[in-house]
Amino acid sequence: MQHYFIEKTASINDQIILDGEIAHRIVKVRRSQVSDEIELVDAEHNAYVAVIMALKGNEVLVKVVREAVLNPELPVxxxxxxxxxxxxxxxxxxxxxxxxxxxxxxxxxxxxxxxxxxxxxxxxxxxxxxxxxxxxxxxxxxxxxxxxxxxxxxxxxxxxxxxxxxxxxxxxxxxxxxxxxxxxxxxxxxxxxxxxxxxxxxxxxxxxxxxxxxxxxxxxxxxxxxxxxxxxxxxxxxxxxxxxxxx
The missing domain is CATH 3.40.1280.10 (SPOUT methyltransferase, trefoil knot domain)
Structure with a gap:
C-alpha cells in the first residue's frame, strides 16, 4: 500500500485534499484510481488508511477510514x-x-x-x-x-x-x-x-x-x-x- 506523510493532523472520517508532490506521485507515478487505499501519517505521527474519493487535476480527495497498524521503528x-x-x-x-x-x-x-x-x-x-x-x-x-x-x-x-x-x-x-x-x-x-x-x-x-x-x-x-x-x-x-x- 502506498504510504505518505502529510503536514496536518487527521482523524477518522476526515476528508483531506492532497496536492503538490504527493498528488503528483499518486496520480502520475503510481497511477492510482478512485477507491484505491493509501496510508497517511499525519503531523502527530498517527497512521491511517484513507480511500481515494476523487481525482481532480492536481488534487486528490481522500477520506480517512481507519487507523493503520505500523511497527517499523527501532525501539531506540x-x-x-x-x-x-x-x-x-x-x-x-x-x-x-x-x-x-x-x-x-x-x-x-x-x-x-x-x-x-x-x-x-x-x-x-x-x-x-x-x-x-x-x-x-x-x-x-x-x-x-x-x-x-x-x-x-x-x-x-x-x-x-x-x-x-x-x-x-x-x-x-x-x-x-x-x-x-x-x-x-x-x-x-x-x-x-x-x-x-x-x-x-x-x-x-x-x-x-x-x-x-x-x-x-x-x-x-x-x-x-x-x-x-x-x-x-x-x-x-x-x-x-x-x-x-x-x-
Whole structure:
C-alpha cells in the first residue's frame, strides 16, 4: 500500500485534499484510481488508511477510514554522524540508513573530507537531502522521517543526551578489538539513544578521535574488513536492527 506523510493532523472520517508532490506521485507515478487505499501519517505521527474519493487535476480527495497498524521503528533512537563524501555517497547513505530505521543523520566537514559542503549551499543541500529521507521513509512505511543536518565541525554537536557513544575506527580492527560494538548493542535498552561517528573516505583524524574520546566516545571495529564510507553506517544499523529486532 502506498504510504505518505502529510503536514496536518487527521482523524477518522476526515476528508483531506492532497496536492503538490504527493498528488503528483499518486496520480502520475503510481497511477492510482478512485477507491484505491493509501496510508497517511499525519503531523502527530498517527497512521491511517484513507480511500481515494476523487481525482481532480492536481488534487486528490481522500477520506480517512481507519487507523493503520505500523511497527517499523527501532525501539531506540539512533544517530549517525558521517564525514562528508564526494559524489552521491551522502544521498545513498540517507536513503539506505532511512530504510534501516535511523532517526537522525548528521554530516560534517571532517579533517580528511575530500569534498566539503560550503556554507552557501547548505540550504539547497538540506532541501534535497530531506526529500530523499522522506521518500525513503515512505517506501519503507516508517512512522517518522529522519532528520538530516549539515555541520562544519564535530564541536558544534552536543553529546550529553546520548546513552551510548561510539566511533567507527579501523585501527580498532587492526588491534583485534571486536567486542566494543557487540557489548554496546547488547547493553541497549528501549528508549535509549545511541550515536556513532564515521569518518569520510580518508578516515577520521587523530585530532577528531581525541576530541570524541574526551566526550566519552569508545572506538569500535566493524568486523575484520575495511569498509567504504557509505557501507560502514549501514553495517552499524544492520547490527543494531538485528540485536534489537531479531535476536
Amino acid at each position: 533512537s539512533s544517530t549517525i554522524v558521517v564525514g562528508t563524501s564526494k559524489g552521491d555517497k551522502n544521498e545513498f547513505i540517507i536513503q539506505k540508513a532511512t530504510e534501516m530505521g535511523v532517526q537522525h543523520i548528521i554530516f560534517f566537514n571532517a579533517d580528511y573530507s575530500i569534498s566539503r559542503i560550503k556554507s552557501d549551499k547548505i540550504d539547497k543541500k538540506l532541501s534535497r537531502y530531506q526529500k530523499i529521507a522522506q521518500q525513503a521513509a515512505e517506501q519503507s512505511r516508517r512512522e517518522n522521517i529522519p532528520t538530516v543536518r549539515l555541520i562544519d565541525k564535530l564541536s558544534e554537536l552536543s553529546f550529553t543526551d546520548y546513552d551510548t557513544r561510539l566511533i567507527a575506527y579501523e585501527e580498532a580492527a587492526k588491534q583485534h578489538e571486536h567486542s566494543a560494538l557487540r557489548e554496546a548493542l547488547t547493553a541497549l535498552r528501549p528508549s535509549q539513544r545511541i550515536i556513532m561517528v564515521f569518518g569520510p573516505e580518508g578516515g577520521i583524524s587523530p585530532l577528531e578521535i581525541g576530541f570524541l574520546e574526551s566526550k566519552q566516545f569508545k572506538a569500535a571495529a566493524l568486523g575484520n574488513r575495511i569498509l567504504r564510507v557509505e557501507t560502514a553506517p549501514l553495517y552499524f544499523l544492520s547490527a543494531l536492527s538485528y540485536q534489537l529486532e531479531m535476536s
